[in-house]
Amino acid sequence: MARRLLLLCAGYVLLLAAGWWTSAATPSSAVRRTPALLSPEARLLALERDNGCLDTASPAAIQSWPDWAAAHIAGGDIAPSRVVSDPYPTLHSVAVDADHDRVIVTDPNRHAIWAYERTASSKGAEAVTALAGIRGPSTGMMFIAAVALDPRAKEIYTVDNDIGDRLMVFPYDVDGNVKPKRVLSVPHQAWGISINPARREIAVSVEGPREIVVYAQDASGTDRPLRMIRGPKTGLGDPHGVVFDGVNNEIVVANHGNQNGRQTAPGSVSGGRRGGGEGGAAPIVGGRFEEPSITVYPGEATGDVAPVRRIQGTKTGLNWPMAISVDAAHDEVAVANSGDSSIRIFGRAADGDVAPVRVIKGPRTGIRGPMGVAIDAKNDELWIANYGDHTALVFARTASGDVAPRRILRNAPEGAPTVGFGNPGAVAYDSKRDEILVPN
Amino acid sequence: MSEPRISAFARLANGNAKPTRVIAGQTARVSRTMHGLFYNAKNDEIVVPVALGGAILTLPGGANGGAPPLRIIQGPKTGLVQPDTLYVDVLHDEIVADSGNDSVVVFPRTASGDIEPIRTLGGPKTQISNIYGIAVDAVHNLIVVGNRVDTGGRTSQDAILIFNRTDTGDVAPRGIITGPRTGIIKIRQVVVDEDRAQIFATIKNNFENYEFEQERPSPWNPDRTGFIGVWSITDNGDVPPRGVIKGPATGLVWPAGVAINPVNGEVYAIDSVSNALFMFRVPEFFKRPPSMSDGGRR
Incomplete structure (x- = not known):
C-alpha cells in the first residue's frame, strides 16, 4: 500500500508539473506495469480485495498494454478516490x-x-x-x-x-x-x-x-x-x-x-x-x-x-x-x-x-x-x-x-446497505442533485 | 442485468453505500441491457433506452420507485428494435439513439409515441455495425459512435466513429479511431467533454463472445483488464489515447460505463465484473482550455 501511495503521489506531481495534454505530458513509461507472478485465480481475488470485497491480501494483478511506448499519455494507474461496492452477497434465487x-x-x-x-x-x-x-x-x-x-x-x-x-x-x-x-x-x-x-x-x-x-x-x-x-x-x-x-x-x-x-x-x-x-x-x-x-x-x-x-x-x-x-x-x-x-x-x-x-x-x-x-x-x-x-x-x-x-x-449484519449492482452497464452524473445514476 | 433498475448514489458515497433512490418496477418500464443513459440537467430529465421493449423512456429527473415515464418513444415507425444506448443533444433538443438495428436514429427531445426519426444514419459506408456507445458534441457539431465489430478474439475492429451531427443516410464517417495502438477492444459507453473537445471511452479490453455458434472464452482472465481512454475529437486513425485510467491501482476489471464531472474534476466508471462504481479525481483531465487547436493529429 505504501508503495502504491508513493507511486500515486509521484504520478500526480509529474502530471501537475507537465500539464495535461501537452507535448510535455507524462510519458507512458511512467505508467506502472506490474509483473506477472500470480495465477489468474489469485489475480482475480487480488482485484476483488482491492475493491473491498475480500479480506485477505494478495499482490496486484498483471496488466497488458498496447504499444504505447512512444506516446505521451496522461493519467495512468490511478487509485480511485471513492468506490461504491457491496462486499456482501446479494441474493437472487x-x-x-x-x-x-x-x-x-x-x-x-x-x-x-x-x-x-x-x-x-x-x-x-x-x-x-x-x-x-x-x-x-x-x-x-x-x-x-x-x-x-x-x-x-x-x-x-x-x-x-x-x-x-x-x-x-x-x-x-x-x-x-x-x-x-x-x-x-x-x-x-x-x-x-x-x-x-x-x-x-x-x-x-x-x-x-x-x-x-x-x-x-x-x-x-x-x-x-x-x-x-x-x-x-x-x-x-x-x-x-x-x-x-x-x-x-x-x-x-x-x-x-x-x-x-x-x-x-x-x-x-x-x-x-x-x-x-x-x-x-x-x-x-x-x-x-x-x-x-x-x-x-x-x-x-x-x-x-x-x-x-x-x-x-x-x-x-x-x-x-x-x-x-x-x-x-x-x-x-x-x-x-x-x-x-x-x-x-x-x-x-x-x-x-x-x-x-x-x-x-x-x-x-x-x-x-x-x-x-x-x-x-x-x-x-x-x-x-x-x-x-x-x-x-x-x-x-x-x-x-x-x-x-x-x-x-x-448474509450480512442487519442494517448493512445493499448496493444492488448486477452487471451495471452505464453511468451518468446528475448535476442537479449531485448524484450518480447507475443502471443494471 | 437480471435485476433491472436504475440506482442513484450521492456523489460522495463511498464503500457499501445505500442508493438514495431506485427506479424499478413494471410501471417504470425499464428493462435489462441499459448500456447508456443520459441525465439532462437543463430539462431535469433522465432518458434511457429499453432494449427489451424497443423503446426510449424519458423519466422525471427525480424519478423514484415505479414512477412512470413522462414520454415513451415506441412503435413500428420509430425504427427502434432493441436500443442499447443513447445521448441527448441538449443544445439542439434532440435524442440521438442506437436503433438496435445497426443505425443511429434521431428524434426531437419531446417526441412521444410511434413517430418516425427525423434523421437516420446507417448503411455500409457508415461502418456502423453494433453500437455500444453514442455521444454528441453539440458545440463542434459531431456525433460519436462506439462501434463494435465482433471478431471473436483479441483482434479488434472496434472503433470510435465520428460523424457530422446532421449527417443522414449512408455516409462515411469523418474520423475513425481504431487499430492496435488505440487499445480499443470491446468498446462500451462514450461521452464527450464539449468544452475541451475530448472523447472519453470505456474499453472493456477483454473478449466476450456472444456468437451463437461459438464457444465462450473465460471472462475471468484479469490479464486483460479494461480502461478509460481519452481521445481528441480531431483524432483519426490508429492513435494512442491522450489519457488513460488503467492498471491494477484503478481497480477496473471490465469497465462498462463512463461519465464525467468537469466541475469537480472527476471521472466515474462503472465496472460490470466487479459490480462497483469507481470515482476518480483527475482534475488534470479537465485543465486544458476549450480549443480545437490541439496539435492536429488527424
Whole structure:
C-alpha cells in the first residue's frame, strides 16, 4: 500500500508539473506495469480485495498494454478516490431440498452459490455463516440467476444471465473455487431454470429472444436443445421465472411483458445449436409493453404454441414477476412480485384476470424486491430471496397479509446497505442533485 | 442485468453505500441491457433506452420507485428494435439513439409515441455495425459512435466513429479511431467533454463472445483488464489515447460505463465484473482550455 501511495503521489506531481495534454505530458513509461507472478485465480481475488470485497491480501494483478511506448499519455494507474461496492452477497434465487435439509441461494454480486442448513437463521442482527460457498474463476460463473436442485443426484443447477451464457452443475458437497461437474452452453439472457424429474428434462427461460428452451437433464457441452417454445402465439414476453412441473407435466412461466421491436421468430430448435437467436429475417413490428403474466404450456409443447392458461390483468397485481414456485401438493403457484415487494399466491389452475388467493406484503414481512421464491411443501414453509436486502426470509406456507417471517437468514449484519449492482452497464452524473445514476 | 433498475448514489458515497433512490418496477418500464443513459440537467430529465421493449423512456429527473415515464418513444415507425444506448443533444433538443438495428436514429427531445426519426444514419459506408456507445458534441457539431465489430478474439475492429451531427443516410464517417495502438477492444459507453473537445471511452479490453455458434472464452482472465481512454475529437486513425485510467491501482476489471464531472474534476466508471462504481479525481483531465487547436493529429 505504501508503495502504491508513493507511486500515486509521484504520478500526480509529474502530471501537475507537465500539464495535461501537452507535448510535455507524462510519458507512458511512467505508467506502472506490474509483473506477472500470480495465477489468474489469485489475480482475480487480488482485484476483488482491492475493491473491498475480500479480506485477505494478495499482490496486484498483471496488466497488458498496447504499444504505447512512444506516446505521451496522461493519467495512468490511478487509485480511485471513492468506490461504491457491496462486499456482501446479494441474493437472487433460492431453492430448498427438504430431504437433505439444504437451502441454496445464488449471488450475482459476488458471483457465487451459497449453501445453508435449512433451519439456519439469525438469532439477532448477525449474519449466518454459510456451509459452503462456490465461487471463483474455476467455477465459470458470471452473472448467475436462477437455481434448481436435483435432490436425488444431490446436484445444484444454475444459469448465467449475462456474459457467461452457461448452465453449470455442481455437486452438493463442493466448496470454494471448483470446476462444475457439467457445463452446458445456453442462450444469452437465460434467467430461469427448472428440472422436471419425471421427464429428466430441464427448462430454461431466455429474456430477449422470448423463449423457453428444453434440454435433456444430462445435456452438456454444446448439446442441442430437445425443443423450444417460441413465437408470437406463445405470449412469452421477457420471460423470467420458469417451473417445469413434473407432477402435472406443465411448464409455467413468469413474463414481464416486454416485446422488442422485432417479431419473435416462430419455431422450435431451428434457431441454432443451443436455441436462441432473434433471427435477422424476422420482421420489425415495433416494440410493445404488454401486461405481465403467468403463462402455462403442456410439458411437451414445442414451437409457436398458445398457452393453455394465462394469468394476466389488473386483478392479479402482477408487477415484475420474477421467480415462481409450484406447489403441486396444494395446487398453488407462488410468485416473487418484485415490483411491489410482495409474494402472490395463485391457484395452480387459475386462468385469466384473477386475484391471488393470498398475498404476503407489508412492512412487518421484511420483503424488499424479492427475486427468488421456493415452496417447501414437506415442512409447510415458503422461502423468499430478497434482492433489496441481505436476507432470505422463511414464512409459514399459508402466511398471508402483513406478517413477520418465521425465520430470517441474514448474509450480512442487519442494517448493512445493499448496493444492488448486477452487471451495471452505464453511468451518468446528475448535476442537479449531485448524484450518480447507475443502471443494471 | 437480471435485476433491472436504475440506482442513484450521492456523489460522495463511498464503500457499501445505500442508493438514495431506485427506479424499478413494471410501471417504470425499464428493462435489462441499459448500456447508456443520459441525465439532462437543463430539462431535469433522465432518458434511457429499453432494449427489451424497443423503446426510449424519458423519466422525471427525480424519478423514484415505479414512477412512470413522462414520454415513451415506441412503435413500428420509430425504427427502434432493441436500443442499447443513447445521448441527448441538449443544445439542439434532440435524442440521438442506437436503433438496435445497426443505425443511429434521431428524434426531437419531446417526441412521444410511434413517430418516425427525423434523421437516420446507417448503411455500409457508415461502418456502423453494433453500437455500444453514442455521444454528441453539440458545440463542434459531431456525433460519436462506439462501434463494435465482433471478431471473436483479441483482434479488434472496434472503433470510435465520428460523424457530422446532421449527417443522414449512408455516409462515411469523418474520423475513425481504431487499430492496435488505440487499445480499443470491446468498446462500451462514450461521452464527450464539449468544452475541451475530448472523447472519453470505456474499453472493456477483454473478449466476450456472444456468437451463437461459438464457444465462450473465460471472462475471468484479469490479464486483460479494461480502461478509460481519452481521445481528441480531431483524432483519426490508429492513435494512442491522450489519457488513460488503467492498471491494477484503478481497480477496473471490465469497465462498462463512463461519465464525467468537469466541475469537480472527476471521472466515474462503472465496472460490470466487479459490480462497483469507481470515482476518480483527475482534475488534470479537465485543465486544458476549450480549443480545437490541439496539435492536429488527424
